[in-house]
Amino acid sequence: MMSEHAPPLVDQAFQRLRKDVLTGAFAAGVKLKVEELQSAYGFSSSPLREALSRLSQEGLVRADERRGFRVAALTPDDLHDITRMRLMLDVPALREAIEHGDDAWEAAIVAAYYRLEKVESRLPDGPVILDDEWSGLHRDFHSALVAACPSQRQLAWSASLFDQAERYRRFSARFRKAARRKSTEHKKLMDATLRRDGDTACALLTEHIRGTLRNVQSAFDAAAAEAA
Structure with missing residues (x-):
């Protein structure tokens, strides 16, 4: 059963990641490694993966062929x-x-x-x-x-x-x-x-x-x- 604290954690992870993608803190095309994001943001892997999935639905992040994520290219x-x-x-x-x-x-x-x-x-x-x-x-x-x-x-x-x-x-x-x-x-x-x-x-x-x-x-x- 999902913890009652999970949705706010996902929202926090989503908002922080989204801001950094939009402002260029992560360069276009760079691979977003969950382990590195955990160290940088202090979230566990679950809310980070959900946040990355939501960002991919917006087109800001692309799913990598090896099931990872990359910042969408600028084209x-x-x-x-x-x-x-x-x-x-x-x-x-x-x-x-x-x-x-x-x-x-x-x-x-x-x-x-x-x-x-x-x-x-x-x-x-x-x-x-x-x-x-x-x-x-x-x-x-x-x-x-x-x-x-x-x-x-x-x-x-x-x-x-x-x-x-x-x-x-x-x-x-x-x-x-x-x-x-x-x-x-x-x-x-x-x-x-x-x-x-x-x-x-x-x-x-x-x-x-x-x-x-x-x-x-x-x-x-x-x-x-x-x-x-």
Whole structure:
């Protein structure tokens, strides 16, 4: 019979492993050995294996042919697939949120934007997506935009895909040569959403998501040039 303490241990192991995979603490393609993870995190093998299985369901970890696990590789094809799915889920979710959102939803968007803008204003020009606080607030802002979408499954899948794209954002930042200019994209996206201008808001979100794809593709090109 499973101990009543097992689910929280699995959740703890999952959250810690997930964060380290997303932030690049484990490099893409690296083998995740349970014995080493036990030493690093202090969990027994059972919750770690369950956490790894859950991460594999998200696509962040791949099952190895010898029944082990590896961090999923970063590839242009995978990013294109993530982008395609984000456009299929996030854009309709935003449109539905605009249709169903109330005053509390609007207030939450404004608050999330304010926190993001305040943190970004204090950061130097450069790859701010390597900053964990900024990354968390960036996620919160995008989650707030679509929070009024009535489909909880759609929101869950959207959140998972946003996090999968985070690994690519961080990869892109490592290869960015020029200083990062403060963008008004989030402000424009918020304003159109609060105006209940669904067409403009969805067009802006589409361009925002495709912009990530372009930035990461440039990073792949830069990485290939360095390797050559």
